[in-house]
Amino acid sequence: MKTRLSLGITLMLIILVGAYACTKNSEDKLTASSGSTTTCDTTNMTYTADVVPILQANCYSCHGSSSNSGSGGIVLEGYANLKPYATNGDLVGNITYAAGHDPMPENAPMLPSCEINTIIDWVNRGIQNN
Numbered sequence: 758m759k760t761r762l763s764l765g766i767t768l769m770l771i772i773l774v775g776a777y778a779c780t781k782n783s784e785d786k787l788t789a790s791s792g793s794t795t796t797c798d799t800t801n802m803t804y805t806a807d808v809v810p811i812l813q814a815n816c817y818s819c820h821g822s823s824s825n826s827g828s829g830g831i832v833l834e835g836y837a838n839l840k841p842y843a844t845n846g847d848l849v850g851n852i853t854y855a856a857g858h859d860p861m862p863e864n865a866p867m868l869p870s871c872e873i874n875t876i877i878d879w880v881n882r883g884i885q886n887n
Contacts, residue, residue, distance in 0.1 A: 797871030799878040803887045804836065808879050811872045812839070815862050836886045843884045849877055 802808075812833055820833040832838045833848075842848040850858035852873055860867070867873075879885070 797874055799875055802875060802879065804879060804885060805887065807875050811868070811875060815865075815868060815872070819863065840884055840886075843880050849880055852876060 799807075816833050819828045820831050822832055822834040822838070831842070833842065839848070847858065849855070851861040852868055854860045854867060862868070
């Protein structure tokens with residue numbers, strides 16, 4: 758009886774710790790995956806200030822307007838070029854390694870979760886050109 762009670766209490770503590778670890782203070786503030794104490798704040802973010810720098814650092818070397826020879830002709834530089842891939846789900850599918858999509862960036866680690874969440878939030882907010 759005592760063993761079952763201890764097991765039950767231990768299981769309840771594990772569930773509570775797991776549930777607490779999966780919560781966040783606000784829907785728009787996410788902890789960066791780098792292990793740092795900085796936050797990933799997607800409140801009031803914009804395409805120009807927040808999304809473009811991620812794409813410049815991780816995508817344009819293969820999918821830029823002047824360097825897409827080996828990228829299957831996919832150009833992500835410029836809002837008009839990016840919008841169809843954001844609209845049809847390929848952008849998010851590729852960077853999240855979703856089934857049926859090519860993991861991007863190719864031959865590189867997955868983007869940090871903050872950068873992925875920034876792009877997802879931009880898409881979810883209507884793919885605005887701001």
